[in-house]
Amino acid sequence: MGPTRTTTTHPHRPRRSVLAVAFAPDGRLATGSVDKTVQVWDRQGRLLHTLTGHTDDVTAVAFDTEGRLATGSSDRTVRIWDRQGQLLHTLTGHAGSVMVVAFAPDGRLATGSVDKTVQVWDRQGRLLHTLTGHTGLVMAAAFDADGYLATGSIDMTARIWDRQGRLLHTLTDLTGGVTALEFAADGRLATSTDDGMVQLRFAIGDEADLTAYAESRISVILTPRQRNELGLPLDRRFP
Structure with a gap:
């Protein structure tokens, strides 16, 4: 096991700063924060990208098998980013804060929300299903x-x-x-x-x-x- 590294770039707010973390298949790490940003780090703990655009807390992050990143926020949106940190899609279907994002092996994305629904999206950011119950x-x-x-x-x-x-x-x-x-x-x-x-x-x-x-x-x-x-x-x- 290698040495332990600590990343501390997100502005600190005791007990509440970082709300979500996820590893990519290649070892990169994404962290979502109450500062409304997502930061992406390499395997050595060096900052690669700071992703901006969300207007409220970032509550969920997930990578797909190809390294694309999905981020969900209390601003009710989900954003999809490429490996270089460029925004690909902004998904705007939910009526409440997004609490979870998860990729399928085929690239579909599921997003769960305070609005009690789950939405499933294709790779192009098109809504496939809204799951209720x-x-x-x-x-x-x-x-x-x-x-x-x-x-x-x-x-x-x-x-x-x-x-x-x-x-x-x-x-x-x-x-x-x-x-x-x-x-x-x-x-x-x-x-x-x-x-x-x-x-x-x-x-x-x-x-x-x-x-x-x-x-x-x-x-x-x-x-x-x-x-x-x-x-x-x-x-x-x-x-």
Whole structure:
């Protein structure tokens, strides 16, 4: 492991400065901040670009497999940038702050918002689908290798959608608002909720699921109160 590097260019606001980070396949890092900018860094921690244009907090960032960058903001827009930091598209479909952006392997982009919707866009920035059904703000979105989309909301559900934007499943056995989710390479879906629980499910459509308190290899750091409620040592982590 190489030396640790710290980047400090964004103007500092205690506890609130940087809201989103994401790595590109080539090792570049994007950081989005309450200063309304996005900064892109190389593998050595050197600043490559400062991207401007958003008019409010930058709340979400994500790279696609080719190195394009999507940024979402409380200004209700999403911006797509090329590898050189040039603006390609500005997406303006949402009626609320954008909380999450996620690329599919084929270059489609999903954006989730405070307006309770998810929008799916093609590579040219054209709106393909507006996905409705969540009853709370959408905090999480992820595509699997086949292009299926999972979305998570503070409404305590996760939803699975096909490539045509049709709802396949609604997961309603979650124990809190969904704050993050991700597909594993083998198709399993991990969901994290705001009560500290992580659930790991088998392939889409499989009814069986494991929690991080059992055999899951997803690590969960529990608060002292949660560890005490489970009767665990105060320094216990999973797995």
